[in-house]
Amino acid sequence: MYLQTLTWKNIAAFFAALRKNCAKTTPKTLHMTILAPKYEVLVVDDSPVYHKLLEQILSVETYSLSFARDGNDALRIYQEKSPNIIITDWIMPEFSGLELCERIRADKSSPYTYIILMTGNNEKGGVVKGLEAGADDYLVKPFDSSEMLARIGVGRRIIDLHRQLEDKRALLQEVASTDVLTGLPNRRAIEEWANKQLKGAARHGFPVWVVLGDLDSFKEINDTFGHEAGDTVLRTFADTLRKLTRISDMCGRLGGDEFLIVISHVSGDNIELAINRFRELFCALSFPFSGKSVSISATFGVAGSERGNLKDFDALVRKADEMLYEAKRAGRNCVHIAKLD
Secondary structure: OOHHHOOHHHHHHHHHHHHHHHHOOOHHHHHHHHHOOOEEEEEEOOOHHHHHHHHHHHHHOOEEEEEEOOHHHHHHHHHHHOOOEEEEEOOOOOOOHHHHHHHHHHOOOOOOOEEEEEEOOOOHHHHHHHHHOOOOEEEEOOOOHHHHHHHHHHHHHHHHHHHHHHHHHHHHHHHHOEOOOOOOEOHHHHHHHHHHHHHHHHHHOOOEEEEEEEEOOHHHHHHHHOHHHHHHHHHHHHHHHHHHOOOOOEEEEEEOOEEEEEEEOOOHHHHHHHHHHHHHHHHOOOEEEOOEEEOOOEEEEEEEEOOOOOOOHHHHHHHHHHHHHHHHHOOOOOEEEEEOO
């Protein structure tokens, strides 16, 4: 579009200026550019000339370029690659750049995309309309190469900020769902995961079990050898639990000396064998506290269904807790199971 304003004389002058700018780039600058993060850029324009122009402009920077000639092609590439920056013409086949902006902004599942709208109209009303549709910036055709690079530079800074925010949000999410002492998931993370697993078990009919584990006489460890010794026991119990838990299952710490495991696709007979194997392994460990060799046992309560027809996670935890106290009353260092079919 707008080729009537772009003559081959202008194109030649453009490339001459571009080569002059490239000649000023030092090896050090190029080295820094290579080490810089990559930015996925999608150019949407039905003009091969503008494709070529933008390819030349961005060839000296750390950009990975894709090209689309209409709105449908642009949406397809957007869904496949989630580009960081989109440079789109206003008037295109299929649907306009405005509609492309609106469709991208309606997608809340993808990372933020910075959109530069190219237009041949610099009237204020058109600019406002483009920004209201979701564009971050606009550029009037024919554009100056240095201005395009400057506006893309603004987009890069915005994308970098979004990346930093995503990293911080992921870190906060991890902190909010992790037990600090043991590094295991905490109750909040366990509940979120377990509720999804219970829904899957109810839908497909596979076994699911909730296991509560509690260290025997843990208070005596703290009182006799100190809280640092108690923390060592908790971390060792957590590490042993983590090593014996399958990737398809989940283990975590509820608090104090109480831990929880969610196990699926295991029969009632085998769940008892699995928990007893863990119980015996931990009980065989020895802790050298104050010159003494100390062994610690654990007791387990289990509740679940072979047919996976249970949906209330809290009810399963309460039943497993009942089984845990029943096992404690039976002498500790054992496993009691409630099959709720």
